[in-house]
């Protein structure tokens with residue numbers, strides 16, 4: 001079974017082909033980061049228009065690369081949500097109409113399910129059941145995963161997502177978009193601990209998160225150390241570049257400390273020995289290192305998607321679509337996915 005996957009939920013146009021026997025056949029990605037950078041964030045209207053321009057040429061590209069034609073497709077999967085409405089409409093419109101024209105099933109995939117299953121594309125994939133930590137620009141969730149489509153929400157963010165906390169803190173530090181990679185880079189020359197930021201909800205007793213207070217604390221710190229305090233004290237420690245780097249390192253430490261502690265707690269709560277981390281923030285090196293250290297100490301195994309699959313991409317949508325297709329086929333429910341007669 002060959003599935004074409006289309007991702008257009010935000011600022012990446014991703015298209016890929018997945019084969020149930022041979023795995024990923026081809027994938028192509030166009031990032032809009034350069035286009036949105038001057039605005040300091042994603043401009044939804046520009047995003048939708050760019051997806052329209054890119055999606056069909058990228059689909060043609062992956063088919064050519066795999067040496068396949070449209071008639072070889074057994075299904076088309078597209079990101080159905082969540083995401084920017086106009087951007088999603090592009091992928092859904094193209095995906096559903098392509099499927100209808102070819103007479104194959106159209107599979108609307110939940111964006112987070114795509115992220116959640118992406119570590120299973122690895123050479124040494126994790127086995128079910130596992131706990132998943134989903135950390136992206138819009139979500140921070142802990143999930144008990146028993147199988148494809150069998151997910152139980154263990155914890156969620158009450159306000160900002162982890163990626164959003166990175167992005168908003170980066171903005172306060174005068175760094176570009178997207179903020180996560182910018183903070184991570186600056187943090188390399190910084191010292192966590194020089195400034196003290198809160199670890200929100202660390203001792204809340206549940207598996208929920210809250211990051212909006214962190215943003216306020218960063219704002220206060222930036223005002224004190226960069227806006228008002230610049231110029232006083234030891235010239236070396238007052239160097240604005242060093243101050244920025246030290247704040248970035250503490251922001252990264254605060255966010256990752258909470259993510260690590262809650263993930264460990266979720267593993268204990270669900271009685272699982274495998275942790276899967278996915279979503280844009282799973283690319284963060286400090287998060288990876290901290291979890292790798294914890295797995296040694298606490299005897300669980302942690303799996304990440306390969307770096308190229310951490311942020312949004314078509315491969316995870318094609319793969320999630322393929323797994324959904326296989327599950328439906330097994331249950332004899334495939335007919336339910338066909339576009340209705342006369343649609």
Ligand code: KG4
Pocket residue numbers: 010135136137138139162163164166167178179180181184279280281282283284285310311312
């Ligand atoms: O999954 P994703 O590409 O898009 C959404 O579904 O939201 O995640 C994007 C988020 C952004 O907030 C970005 O700043 C963050 O992931 N991110 C990172 C890193 N790379 C991307 N955060 C921390 N460290 C990184 N290396």
Ligand code: ZN
Pocket residue numbers: 111115136137279280311312
């Ligand atoms: Zn995403």
